[in-house]
Amino acid sequence: MDIGTVTEVIRHPLDVPGPQWRPGDAWLAGGTWLYSDPQPDLRRLIDLAPLGWDTLQVTDDGLEVGAMCTISALYALTAPAEWAAAPLLHTSCEAFLASFKIWNSATVGGNVCMALPAGPMITMTVALEATYELWSTTGTRRTVAAADFVTGNHATVLQPGELLRSIHIPASSLRKRHAHRRFTLTKMGRSTIFMVGTQTPGTDDLTVTVTAGTTHPVRLTFDAMPPAGAVAAAVDDIAADLWFDDPNGTPGHRKHLARHYAEEIRTELDTRAAR
Structure with a gap:
């Protein structure tokens, strides 16, 4: 999409480009979203690609x-x-x-x-x-x-x-055990919910990160592996206004998936089950 309001592009910004910014500017990275939607308030682009x-x-x-x-x-x-x-x-x-x-x-x-x-x-x-x-x-x-x-x-x-x-x-963090669950309405569709569980090696702690289903990421942390149902209960405690609502899923649907996947992730990372 052409952005007809842009009148200037800075192709070679300063190594520390911040001081060049002014209202009406946008930092240009890959541009895959910037050029996909009308940007009526933009007047100038600052291309970050030359900075390496x-x-x-x-x-x-x-x-x-x-x-x-x-x-x-x-x-x-x-x-x-x-x-x-x-x-x-x-x-x-x-x-x-x-x-x-x-x-x-x-x-x-x-x-x-x-x-x-x-x-x-x-x-x-x-x-x-x-x-x-x-x-x-x-x-x-x-x-x-x-x-x-x-x-x-x-x-x-x-x-x-x-x-x-x-x-x-x-x-x-990269050395941690992990498990994930993700749901989309179509095979290549946008995530309705994307959850990741991690566990520190040699411990039975658990952290579950909830994204896509909430307006911002939510982390549920446990110092020790919680019992069955405890992670789903923690999902229930997420504030109602944090659940996202769009064509890819209602808040109720996303919460239902989160509760289900929370228990699956807990079970997968529970090392006690293998003892």
Whole structure:
């Protein structure tokens, strides 16, 4: 879609581009959403591609993901063998309502900042306890936990002009056992609900992350493996106004799925059952 209101594009922004931002600007990452919808308030685009923020680096501390890393690059990553949760990276990429053409353009950071309930990069990073590095318009930086970043449907903690620079996923989270459940109305459709359970190696703790079904991610944490029905009961305690309502599922349907999948995830990760 053409954006007829844009009169200027900055093709080569400053290395720290924040101070160039002004009202009416938009940061241009992959552009897969930006060019898909009318943007009547936009007057200028600032292209982030020349800044080279597309790195994907495995370190002893975990995985460093540049905000401009594409979905296809993340999917192609060969992760260390000890990262038991690495398959979740692939699963999350496959949860996109998008063709391979979009994978080659859409960015991890762009999906996070869109803050859609069904954003699979949000699911992935929250479940794996990632942190985001944010850059302001004055050049200052701050770190925000992925779990605290999205505040509602298409709403985040970003201030005007602030942007996501990079994502850090800790190695300790990538070494966790995990299980996931996802429901869509059609085979390649948008997620009605996407849930991930994780467990620290050598422990019987449990964390269940609920996304897509709620307007922002919800994490249910247990220091020890809860008994049958306890995780479903925790789902019941999620505030009624957090359940998302759109053509992919009513709040009641999403809550029903969440209760069902919560018990399945608990059962799958309960090591006591194998003793």
